[in-house]
Every structure is written in structure tokens, then in C-alpha cells.
Amino acid sequence: MSLKRLHNIPKTIGFRLTAWYSGIFILSSILLFVFAYYFLSSTLLKQDHGAILSELGELSSEYVSSGITSLEKEVTIAKKFRKKHPFFIRFAGTDNNTLQIFFPYQWAEFDLTKLEKMTPVNKQKWIRLPAMDEEYFLDLASTRLPDGHWLQVGLSSEDRERVLERFRETFAAVMIPLFLLGFLSGSFLSFRALRPIQHLIKTVQSIDLGKMEARVPGTGTGDQLDELVRLFNGMLEKIETLINAMKGSLDNVAHDLRTPMTRLHNIAEKALQPNRDVSIYREALAKCIEESDRILRMLNALMDISEAETGVMHLDRKITDIPGLMHGVVDVYSYIAEEKGLSIHINAPRDLYVTVDEDRVGQVLANLLDNAIKYTLSGGQISLKASRRQGEVVIKIKDTGIGIPREELPRIWDRLYRGDHSRAQKGLGLGLSQVKAIMLAHKGRVDVLSEPGKGSTFSIFLPANH
Template sequence: MEAKLEEYRNRIEMRGLKELTDYFSYVPAYDQNASLLVSLVNSRGDVLFIHEPVSGTNVDFEDVKSEVINQKSPHFDFVMPEAKGNDSLLVFGKTLKDGNRLFVAKSTEGMGVQLRNLQKIFWWLLLPVALVGFLGGLFLSNKTLSPVRELLTSMKKIEGGSLSTRVPIGGSDDELEELKILCNKMLDKIENLVNGLKEAFDHLAHDIRTPVTRLRGRAELALQAEGDIETYREALQSCFENSDKILNFLQVLTDITEAENRSKKLKLEKKFISQLVEEIMSLYEMAFEEKDIKISVKLDAHDWAMVDARLISRVIANLLDNAHKYTPSGGEVLIETINQTENVILRVTDTGPGIAAEEHGAIFQKLYRSDKSRSEYGMGLGLTFVKAVVEAHDGKVSVKSPVKDGKGTEFEVLLQKMS
């Protein structure tokens, strides 16, 4: 209505009243659907132009005209109740430049009919829209919750003790699918840890049972026999040695745990790794000579690093001990240090039988012993200790095997100068 009012005002002010009169004469039924009453009156109440809707109105035109003349604002609008029914007449008007009042009016009766039609359409559409929405929501919720149900089902099976259960992976690429993949990876790690723990306890029980059995057996024989003081002394010596093995075994386990958890503060000091190697080598030279193993040493004179000397010395000792155990008579062991700008490398290479590729990761696990090493005495903790201590220094340890001709093993320890 405001747009029509502005249109008619422009016609009058730009082209004159005749333009508006001609416009409505050319389109006699123009306002039939909109039901607009259009009129122009002067300040005295004279009607200069009027166009009445085909359907007419239930409000006296004189009353409308009087209310229009009484309006003081240049832009005005008001509502007048119709004589019949609950409908009203909406009036919008403007005061033109010459002081005349132009206004348009419309009955709300047509609006009520349109509203009721819209209400009917709304109610007819509500049911199918609600049905489609309900079915669509049910489908989407089922599709969305399906991965969650699969996850819950798998978790219940795992809770029941089935650690091999995994969450089914679909072909989608959403966040829930990523969650299932991460969950399966976590389950793989948990299963590996649990299996490793079981295996570790089996090895632990086996390795402790042997010295404990010897200790008990020797003590029992000494108690049953009526021997002299020397016999009892030998029995006590055997008990001492076996108990010392057990204590040493438990102490190494404790040291590994402290190094892995970094619960014990390292006593860092500037040390030349070559000096530590020479100190440990002096303890092993005779053992290597007895087994007819050739030792080659290549040490860098500038291979210093900030380390805990006591722990790194034990690392070197463990690597030399392994090389001594698994290098056959007539073999060769190479020990070298390499100085770099920010790191120092310690490398121990032997000519032993080597380590299978599938065992490279397992040899650093607690109590792990490969089939080749079963014949040699050991606790299965040496390389675990090496890895824990080196990583506590923010370093890295790696293994390469075979080295040459399908034989040999090379352990490389990388230490940071400023760890």
C-alpha cells in the first residue's frame, strides 16, 4: 500500500492529476484484486479524484475523508473499523506539495481470506512435512549412532576379556570413523602391552626360580648333612651368590623403571665418552683375550657430552658384555666414537650370528631373550637398561643386523652434547 501510494504521488506531482485519471481510465479493473480505494482531497474536503474498489467498503467515505483532513502529519496512517463484521479499513496517506491529501485504503476482509487460505495450506502441509522430518531424523540419527553402537558393543566384549576384539571400520571419512581407527590402534597397543606383561612375568618367574631353587637346595642339603665347617661355609657361599643374583636382577629392574619414568635426577657432567670406554675396556680386555676375540678401537679425542658418567659407563659395559657373549672365538669387535657438532655417537659392532629383522624392536623389551641367546646366561635386561638410560639423556639407540655376509650386529648410541 505504501508503494502504491508513492507511485500515485509521483504521477500527480510529476505529470499532474490528469495523468492519474487517465491511468485508471485505461485500466478500469486494475484495482479489483487488490481492493484499493484511491482518493485525492483538498484541505476544504473537496474530492479531486476517487477510485473505488469493485467490492466496495463497509465504511462511509465521508468519515474516511474527515479523518484524512484532520491528520496533521505529512505522512499518516490509521485504522477505521467497518460497520459489519470484525474487519477494518487500513488507510495510508501523504500531504502533497500543494497541500492536497492523497490516500489509499484497503479492507482487511481480503487479508483475512488470504490468511485463512494460508492456514489451510499450512495445516495440510504440516502432516507430510512432520512425517518426512520424523523419518529423516530417524534415518539420520540411526546412521549417526550406528558407529557409536558398534563402539559400545566392542567395548563390552573387551570388558568381558576379549582383548582381540576390534571396532569394525567402514568406508566413511568422518570424525567417528577416525575415532574408531584411533580406538583400534589403542587396543592394539593395550593388547601388546598385556601380552608383553604376561611374557615378562613368565620370564621373570623363570629367571628368579633358578637361583632361588639353587639357594634352597644348597641350604637344604647343608641342613640335612652332618658336615664340617667348610661344608657349611660352601653352602653359605652358594646361598650368598644366588641371593646376590636375585638382588642384582631386582636392582636392574628398579634402575630401568627409574630411567624410563625419569623419577631419578641425572647427575650430568662434562665427560669424554672415549675415556669412559677406555675405563670399561680395561675390565673386559682379559675376557676378550681368553675367548680369542680381536678388539679394534677408534676413539675421537673430542667426543665430550653432558652425561651421568655412572649410568653411561653401565651402558658401555652392557654393550661390551653382549659383544663378548655372542661373538664366537676368533671373531672381532669394533668400538668407536664419532664426534659431531651437537652429538656424540658410540658404536659397538661384532661379528656374531646377528639378530633377525623381526626381533629388532623386541630385543629392547624387558626380559626378552631370542632363541639364539637362550644358551647364554643373562637376565634379558641389558638392552632394556641401555635404551632406558640413553632416552633419559634425550638420546637414541638403534640396532643394525646383519652387518656383513648375513652376520654381525651393530649397536649405535647417539648422545646429545647438551642433553
């Protein structure tokens, strides 16, 4: 690992997260120790004070009832049965001069003569006598007896301090493993938290190398980072679709512009030959305009198809009267149908409205009706029927034309595909592709039923809830 990478480690999010996690874990452990230490210390102190007050009460009651002799017997018995935790007991006169003291021999580190200089207080207040080395101290509770004498009972803090010392030593012993555990826990949590980010970085690097199919693996946790991964992958899907559509459009345009551009070139070259009549130039210009219009129609159709397939087609949605739209399209083609000896019938209920782009849906109907007229023989019939069912508006265009062979049905929606029978008719081979694309943009669909020699029925389905 280079020195530059080592130098940059503290700047990484992973290192900072690990440091934060570890710091919070260790700080929490220390705070927990402080709280536990304070709780243990308070509990032990309360236990000692409770034992002192209990012993003081018993001894003072014994003195009141039976005098000093009985008190001495009680102390002697107590020393026999309480060798482990003996009490310090002091009996003093009215002027606090020591009359009698009972205390364990191992408590010699306390200077008991100082007690005569300390004014005794009621048992609600405590006297603390430090040892000569000040390592421990003696907690004392006092009570004035009915005859004016003082009785004091105490306990050394030695046992309590030993327990607390063991607790401190235990915590010190576990601190290093605890710090290590905190660091490992922080590293693990940091790794888990940043794993989607690492996958994201690797995916972006793969895309930068040209692998557009690369995707970020999801964690499946359902958290914000998982949602980010889902949105990022969705964005990549859309970008890949757009790029593929652009490539496909460019390929199609490059392929399909060759023929009309060649015709334009030939017309212009022919018109430039010497000794030509003006009418020939006019005819050449008219053909050039016709070919240029054909190219424009092809480009517009290809752009519409690409926009619809990539989800960027703009739709000017508004409430549309479907029967009125059907009548409008039929009116445009009625003259051509009459010339060919075809009859067109419309069957649509009144007040059938749906929110769509009226021009786009009109373009769909026009394409399908134009095909029906082209491929229906003289004397045939064409019917348009609209209805509403199960949340959809369905428009059917049925003809008695030549039909479509079964093997060609899956391919009629492909761009620039023209079947055997359609090659004899003028067209770009983009009409049905455009129909499907516009329906896709409306979240609708289109299908076809056809039988050669009997005709075809195209059905378009528009969502009625838009």
C-alpha cells in the same frame, strides 16, 4: 522394549540432542516465516501506498490544469482500464463535505459517511477507514487543492490481505512436514554425532568381556571425537602391551626361577644333613648367596627389559662424554682381557657428547664388551670405535672371536636365548635382550654383523638430538 528403557529414553544424550536440533530447526523455521511475513506485508503495503500517491498526484495535476470535468474523464478512463485494481476517489469541499465519490461497487462494506467526520490531513499522513465488519480497511491519502477543495485517493487492503492469508495457509500446510523434517534431521545429526560414543561404549563392553584386542573404529573426520577415538585406541594399545609384557615377564620368571630355586633347595637340603663340618655350612651359605645374587640379576634384567618394551623405563638423561664412558668401561674389563691375552683398542674423537642415561648406556657397553671377551680366543683383538654421522652417535664394538652362525642371528635378541657356543659360558641369556631394550628406551637401535670364525661387530646408534 521394557517400560524402564522407555522411561529412560528422555534422559539419554541422543534424545536430548535430537530435541535440541529439532527445536532449533523448528524455531528457526518459525522465525524465518515471521521475517518473511513481515517483509511481504511491508512490501505490499509500500506498493499500495506508492500506487495511491502516484494516482493522487496525477489526479490533482489534472484538476489543477483542467478542472473537475477533466478529473471526471480521467476517472472514467481509469475505471475502464483498471477493473482489477480500481481506486477509491473522493472530491470534497473546503469544509470536507463530500461533493463527488468514485468507488467500486464491491466496496459497499465501507461506511464512507465517516470520512466527513475525519479531518483530512496532508498526504504525508494516512487515514485508515475500517470496513463495517472490520475484516479489511481503506488506506487513504489526501491533498488540499489550490482552490481549497480536498482530493482523496485510496485502496482497499482486501487484495493485500488475501495474499498474506495465502502465505499463512501455505506455511500452516508445510508446518507438519517441516516439524517431521526437523525431527528426522535432528535424529540423523544426533546419530552421526554420537556414533563414535556408541562405538566407544561397545568397545569398552567388549574389553570388559576379556577381548583386549577390541578397538574403536575411527570416523576419519578429524574432529574432536575422532581425536578422542585415536587417543583412546592408543591408550588401549599401551594397556595391552603392558598386560602382555606382564604375562610374558611372569611366564619367564616362573620358568627361569625353577633352576636357581632348585639349586638353592638342594644346597640347603645337603647342608642340613647331620654330622657336617662348619666349612660345609659356610660353603653352602656362600653358594646360597651366589644363587640369590643370580636370581636378583635375572629379575632386574627382566624388569628392565619389560619396562623398556612397554615404554615406562625411567632414564636419567644428561650430557655424557662418550669417549670417557668407553674408557671407563674398558678399564673395568682390562684386567680380565689381559689375563686372557686380549688387546682392546679405543678410537673415539674428542668432544663427542650426547644426552643419554649414562649408567644405562654404560650397561650396554659393558654387556657387549663382556660378550666380546668371552667369545674371543686368546691373542685376539677387540676394538671400540665411536663417531657421529647423520644426526646419530654410532658406537661399534668389534672382536675377532668365534662369531655367530647365520641361523642364530635373528634369535640372539630373544630373552633367555643361548646359542650352541654360549652354553659353555656362564650367563643368564638376557644380556643382548637387555641391550636391545635399553636402546629402544633411548629411541635408538642396535644391529650386528658376524661371520663364524672371524668375529662379530655390534653397532649401537644413539639419537644425537636428545
